[in-house]
Amino acid sequence: MSHYSLIDIPFNLRHTCWFCGEPSFDLLSFPKSSHQVRQITHQPIELPACKECLALPSAGVSESIWSFRDQIKHALMNKYAKHLGIGLQWTKEELEASEFHGAILEGFGKSAWPMYEIAKERVEYTGWDLAVDGEPLDGYDESCGYEFNGVRYLSIQACIEYHVKAMSLDLVLLETLIEIVGSERFAYALRIAELNRDVSYKERLTIIDEIKNQEQDKDDLRELNEAEKLSATLPLVAVVMDEATAQPEAIEWAITHSCTTLESLIEQEDAFFDAFEHLGGPTAFALFDGLQWYLVARRDAVWCEESDPNDEFWR
Ligand SMILES: [Zn+2]
Structure with a gap:
């Protein structure tokens, strides 16, 4: 007993x-x-x-x-x-x-x-x-x-x-939404389910597809941001020349791609635009243009030593 x-x-x-x-x-x-x-x-x-x-x-x-x-x-x-x-x-x-x-x-x-x-x-x-008798119960x-x-x-x-x-929500819809967005965003999934109480099979699929795409876009953006953070590792500074300005991210790209001359930049033009096209055409082009003039300037060893604040990163 x-x-x-x-x-x-x-x-x-x-x-x-x-x-x-x-x-x-x-x-x-x-x-x-x-x-x-x-x-x-x-x-x-x-x-x-x-x-x-x-x-x-x-x-x-x-x-x-x-x-x-x-x-x-x-x-x-x-x-x-x-x-x-x-x-x-x-x-x-x-x-x-x-x-x-x-x-x-x-x-x-x-x-x-x-x-x-x-x-x-x-x-x-x-x-x-x-x-019990003043003694707290263990095991919580x-x-x-x-x-x-x-x-x-x-x-x-x-x-x-x-x-x-x-x-009175749609069970399958709410369950699927939680699977997609995760349990930590329960309130968000709940809100969507609330706005779509009486859905047909087809409507439900459409909503789920839409949310899936939204989440995918967010993931892509996050990855892009991560990639940008990773690439911005060298403490480079912009170089202002008479013709144009070379931006640090373009200079860094050139350094990490061993692109030391204007000739090699022309050769790798496609790769350069692939790397920066997410910023939009005009911005990518401005980066490219600035880098071109910078590499031209770097043909002069004296200029490199005296006027390029990033010179040490090329060695
Ligand atoms: Zn009770």
Whole structure:
């Protein structure tokens, strides 16, 4: 027989559910049965819970009371998804102005907003620190689960499914968007899914293609920036001549491509424009022109030594 210890309960919370903050007159034993005691990371405990939280379904055996709490919250969120959806889709003012019509509000009537607030408070409630006889309970693990907008979900998938249910979104669309943009940009994916609630198969494909292209463009730009950063390694300076100005990036290109004379620059003209065409034709041409005059000037060894501030990088 295992001994279940009652957790320490602050006096003002003695009739409060540790999971959701509602009035509680019952105790929950964790783990549920004494033969599961060896599967959990802390000692068996009892804590105050409301009738509803006691009756919520939870899958399998949780290894700690905290992961069990995630399960309870998950079940609460699913049960009250429609209520919570009211606050996700409307503000209080919009609700009042709408005179309570619209599909989501059917059956809620004037109590829609209070019902949302109660459900939200219960989902966001985070008990008190757990201790037994003044000794804090060990084994808290925050690494599992997924957090979005201050609410903890069992997983990213649970977070997706919850929003789909609460906001009547397209599941496949939201899932695919998250795959493309990553879970750290959940709010962005959610916004797109929200703007495209009722999509046909074809419309969904179009949206997904569009977002994929956008992300690809961003990646390309990032790579380009990285490449530019890498190439700008020499502390070169612009060289102002009577005919034109040679820019540091062009001079660096010449140095790294062993392009020491005007002749070799003419030979490598195509490669030069390939490297700078992303800056636009006129800019690339100005860079090329400046470099031409610079290489002409460098034919004079005295000029190189006395007038070229970048001379040391050519040796
Ligand atoms: Zn409760």
